[in-house]
Amino acid sequence: MKIAPCLWFDGQAEQAANFYIGIFKNSKILDIAYYGEAGQEQHGQPAGSVMTVSFELDGLKFTGLNGGPTFKFNEAISFQIDCETQEEVDHYWNHLAEGGPPEAQICGWVKDKFGVSWQVVPKILPVLLMDEDKVKAARAMTAMMGMKKMDIAALQRAFDGEG
Secondary structure (H helix, E strand, C coil): CCCCCEEEECCCHHHHHHHHHCCCCCCEEEEEEECCCCCHHHHCCCCCCEEEEEEEECCEEEEEEECCCCCCCCCCCEEEEEECCHHHHHHHHHHHHCCCCHHHCECCEEECCCCCEEEEEECHHHHHHCCCCHHHHHHHHHHHHCCCCCCHHHHHHHHHCCC
């Protein structure tokens, strides 16, 4: 891959990487680089502290950068997790929501304790929302808009007109 996300943290890159690799299968820390004396006047970080953590989440490479307090995460960027089953939805949602702000949980979106936004999406959701039967699709959309964590069975019931 030629493109990999770089996430800006304020001293928590290694902690975040370890948190994420504990949630996603087939994940690992690849490398850790440390700040030295060079560039101290620009970066302002103590020599010997973690500068970057390269890690992989289920085959996707990330870099966590401890860049300081200048920039914060917001919902303009999120990572979408496509889930086959309710068990998968529950797994990712429950782990990523741990310590994150409950007010940032809506329509499958969850913000983790580091401020990173995730979309935990059942693979059936776009199928339901793009169905040719606009009435059924609208019922699924209405159900989704009332959810925090996606409930596949409830989405299907709404789509089918069963409640």
